[in-house]
Amino acid sequence: MASIHDVARLAGVSISTVSYALSGKRSIGESTRIRVNDAVEKLGYRAHAGARMLAGERTHILALAAPLHSGTSEPAHMAFVMSVARAAREHDYDVLLLTQDEGADGLQRVALSRLVDGIIVLDVSDQDERVDLIRSLDVPAIFVGVPRDSAGLVCVDMDFEAAATMSVERLAAVGHRSIALLGQSPALYDRGSGFPRRFRDAFLAAAADRGMAAGFAMADRDPANVRQALDSLLGTDPGVTGLVLHTDEGVQTTALGILRERGVRMPHDLSVLSACSSFSTEHFEPPLDTIPLVPDDSCVPAVALAVQQVGAPIAPRVELIPPRYVGHGSVVPPAA
Amino acid sequence: MASIHDVARLAGVSISTVSYALSGKRSIGESTRIRVNDAVEKLGYRAHAGARMLAGERTHILALAAPLHSGTSEPAHMAFVMSVARAAREHDYDVLLLTQDEGADGLQRVALSRLVDGIIVLDVSDQDERVDLIRSLDVPAIFVGVPRDSAGLVCVDMDFEAAATMSVERLAAVGHRSIALLGQSPALYDRGSGFPRRFRDAFLAAAADRGMAAGFAMADRDPANVRQALDSLLGTDPGVTGLVLHTDEGVQTTALGILRERGVRMPHDLSVLSACSSFSTEHFEPPLDTIPLVPDDSCVPAVALAVQQVGAPIAPRVELIPPRYVGHGSVVPPAA
DNA sequence: CGGATCTGTCGAAACGCTTCGATTGATTGC
DNA sequence: GCAATCAATCGAAGCGTTTCGACAGATCCG
Numbered sequence: 001m002a003s004i005h006d007v008a009r010l011a012g013v014s015i016s017t018v019s020y021a022l023s024g025k026r027s028i029g030e031s032t033r034i035r036v037n038d039a040v041e042k043l044g045y046r047a048h049a050g051a052r053m054l055a056g057e058r059t060h061i062l063a064l065a066a067p068l069h070s071g072t073s074e075p076a077h078m079a080f081v082m083s084v085a086r087a088a089r090e091h092d093y094d095v096l097l098l099t100q101d102e103g104a105d106g107l108q109r110v111a112l113s114r115l116v117d118g119i120i121v122l123d124v125s126d127q128d129e130r131v132d133l134i135r136s137l138d139v140p141a142i143f144v145g146v147p148r149d150s151a152g153l154v155c156v157d158m159d160f161e162a163a164a165t166m167s168v169e170r171l172a173a174v175g176h177r178s179i180a181l182l183g184q185s186p187a188l189y190d191r192g193s194g195f196p197r198r199f200r201d202a203f204l205a206a207a208a209d210r211g212m213a214a215g216f217a218m219a220d221r222d223p224a225n226v227r228q229a230l231d232s233l234l235g236t237d238p239g240v241t242g243l244v245l246h247t248d249e250g251v252q253t254t255a256l257g258i259l260r261e262r263g264v265r266m267p268h269d270l271s272v273l274s275a276c277s278s279f280s281t282e283h284f285e286p287p288l289d290t291i292p293l294v295p296d297d298s299c300v301p302a303v304a305l306a307v308q309q310v311g312a313p314i315a316p317r318v319e320l321i322p323p324r325y326v327g328h329g330s331v332v333p334p335a336a
Numbered sequence: 337m338a339s340i341h342d343v344a345r346l347a348g349v350s351i352s353t354v355s356y357a358l359s360g361k362r363s364i365g366e367s368t369r370i371r372v373n374d375a376v377e378k379l380g381y382r383a384h385a386g387a388r389m390l391a392g393e394r395t396h397i398l399a400l401a402a403p404l405h406s407g408t409s410e411p412a413h414m415a416f417v418m419s420v421a422r423a424a425r426e427h428d429y430d431v432l433l434l435t436q437d438e439g440a441d442g443l444q445r446v447a448l449s450r451l452v453d454g455i456i457v458l459d460v461s462d463q464d465e466r467v468d469l470i471r472s473l474d475v476p477a478i479f480v481g482v483p484r485d486s487a488g489l490v491c492v493d494m495d496f497e498a499a500a501t502m503s504v505e506r507l508a509a510v511g512h513r514s515i516a517l518l519g520q521s522p523a524l525y526d527r528g529s530g531f532p533r534r535f536r537d538a539f540l541a542a543a544a545d546r547g548m549a550a551g552f553a554m555a556d557r558d559p560a561n562v563r564q565a566l567d568s569l570l571g572t573d574p575g576v577t578g579l580v581l582h583t584d585e586g587v588q589t590t591a592l593g594i595l596r597e598r599g600v601r602m603p604h605d606l607s608v609l610s611a612c613s614s615f616s617t618e619h620f621e622p623p624l625d626t627i628p629l630v631p632d633d634s635c636v637p638a639v640a641l642a643v644q645q646v647g648a649p650i651a652p653r654v655e656l657i658p659p660r661y662v663g664h665g666s667v668v669p670p671a672a
Numbered sequence: 673c674g675g676a677t678c679t680g681t682c683g684a685a686a687c688g689c690t691t692c693g694a695t696t697g698a699t700t701g702c
Numbered sequence: 703g704c705a706a707t708c709a710a711t712c713g714a715a716g717c718g719t720t721t722c723g724a725c726a727g728a729t730c731c732g
Contacts, residue, residue, distance in 0.1 A: 001448070003688060014712045019690060026691095029710055046448035050389025051688035054717045059386065064433070068418055075410035081417075082404055085435045094446070097400070097433045099421045110430070112337070112382035222619040223589075250586060257593040283558045339718060350682045355720060362721095365680055387718035390687045 002043035067100030071187030073248030083295035087303035140309035159320035164202035185220035241334035338379035403436030407523030409584030419631035423639035476645035495656035500538035512578035521556035577670035
């Protein structure tokens with residue numbers, strides 16, 4: 001395969017000239033640049049990645065620590081992974097995918113071997129073993145999500161508290177006084193994932209602030225459990241007129257199906273709101289108002305920060321993406 | 337960060353001795369090996385990935401070409417991606433994730449820059465632009481899936497034809513004479529994804545062979561379309577007693593929900609079989625018999641072949657994974 | 673008991689790039 | 703009109719490995 005020497009020879013210049021012509025780090029004569037580019041084209045030249053890493057002190061690779069825990073919704077996870085990969089390419093970065101099988105060791109491995117310039121950490125839990133490791137590793141790292149102790153870290157995340165508050169506000173605004181939250185899989189809360197807890201706590205707090213009655217139940221994808229959760233939410237307090245779904249797509253579909261089966265008319269009998277969903281709620285029956293969780297919203301800035309941090313250290317921060325509301329008519333004033 | 341020089345100094349040997357002690361490519365005195373290992377431990381040494389690539393002609397990275405087309409089910413896709421990543425780690429390989437945004441150019445880029453030793457290609461379509469590129473690139477590559485023209489390629493895939501035949505056989509065996517197939521999203525067939533077509537064709541052929549009546553309809557995840565597909569399948573031919581679902585989890589859930597809504601008792605009125613599903617069908621209502629599509633079944637061999645091919649070229653082949661049947665009681669003889 | 677063989681180790685040459693400092697003309701400023 | 707500046711280019715020194723060939727000393731065998 002063609003090396004920089006071949007390009008230099010064909011263009012009739014030295015290899016350093018080729019390097020500068022391609023990197024643009026020094027000024028180069030117009031005709032020279034053209035000859036170099038022609039030679040590159042003709043030979044199908046691509047700089048050897050290893051050589052570039054060795055000499056350039058930059059790998060142009062980001063590690064993506066994307067464990068897939070049980071309880072995490074695959075489509076959402078996939079969407080975040082793809083979003084990071086796309087965003088990275090925009091910065092001329094590739095993404096090395098790290099699963100959780102090695103635990104935090106994988107991170108250590110790629111950082112210590114200088115395989116990657118930085119790390120994007122997904123699916124952050126409250127007590128995340130990766131936090132301390134990364135603190136000690138001194139590698140540019142961005143957390144998509146916020147661990148309990150975020151001191152010294154750079155984090156980007158949807159503002160789940162604001163989203164929860166917003167969902168309560170919306171229901172309150174049209175007159176609901178008794179509302180309920182169908183939350184994520186219990187496995188997620190158990191694992192200490194931060195966002196379900198933050199959402200739930202903010203939801204209950206916002207409801208309490210407004211003197212509203214508020215219920216909470218969790219459900220994994222098993223329809224029996226969804227049924228049971230809905231029972232506990234709607235059964236015990238027959239006055240519930242507003243339901244917020246903070247779960248994955250499958251559970252939301254199942255829940256809506258169960259409610260329809262039971263003859264609950266939505267939104268007439270029950271206003272429903274899908275919160276922090278990274279999927280479209282338009283094709284639901286009925287289409288649901290939503291506070292969308294758009295992967296790009298957090299992943300694009302996360303990657304940008306990572307790339308920036310590769311160049312020069314940046315100050316620790318927690319960047320929260322404000323929620324926004326998309327109406328589809330599923331939240332209306334309660335009947336009577 | 338510690339380099340091999342530091343290790344050599346601390347262990348009191350030359351760098352080549354360190355290299356050989358760590359690689360095991362030449363015999364090393366016992367005491368030397370111990371001192372080297374101690375030094376490595378103490379310094380937290382890890383070979384510089386770039387230097388290793390440059391000198392060693394091996395990157396220990398596989399590219400994973402995992403486009404995410406519309407119509408492809410994210411959970412299934414995710415499962416394959418994760419399976420490849422895990423399998424790769426078993427061979428001491430990392431995985432570089434390539435999305436489809438660059439088209440085939442990304443493959444070319446990483447291959448030409450010798451960033452990766454080989455490529456795993458997912459989500460293969462009949463006329464896949466990546467096929468010709470890879471033929472010309474002369475890079476170890478394994479296709480998970482089979483393109484129309486597989487000459488010269490190494491492919492691994494579930495045997496979808498056998499799976500389709502098996503599902504027909506099972507229904508025939510208990511006495512069904514009129515069956516139907518609910519297929520994937522039309523987008524998938526349009527895109528020329530091989531497996532939905534192969535499954536459908538084999539399904540219809542197997543039914544014809546046995547003199548059975550067989551219907552076919554497609555549906556994406558929109559419940560309205562699922563409803564319509566079921567109408568066309570079950571409505572026009574009221575004698576259908578066996579239904580095969582070859583779709584993603586969401587559609588299967590939706591379909592079962594619709595059938596229940598309509599008062600169809602399963603399996604009494606309708607035997608249902610979930611084919612080539614990469615998710616659990618046990619928690620469905622009712623739990624479905626399935627011919628599971630296990631990502632590891634194809635990804636583990638695919639990675640093994642890729643790694644093998646990095647060492648020495650291997651003969652082109654198409655390796656088809658035989659299907660197996662897992663019963664949950666959803667297929668029974670037709671009523672009356 | 674002297675050449676052949678083996679074991680354990682070392683030095684040095686790649687590997688292909690980036691980047692620093694030097695060099696050569698041409699241009700500028702005063 | 704001469705020093706200072708600038709644009710364009712080159713040579714060479716790394717970057718941190720792997721690996722080849724060499725070599726010293728121990729072991730073997732006839």
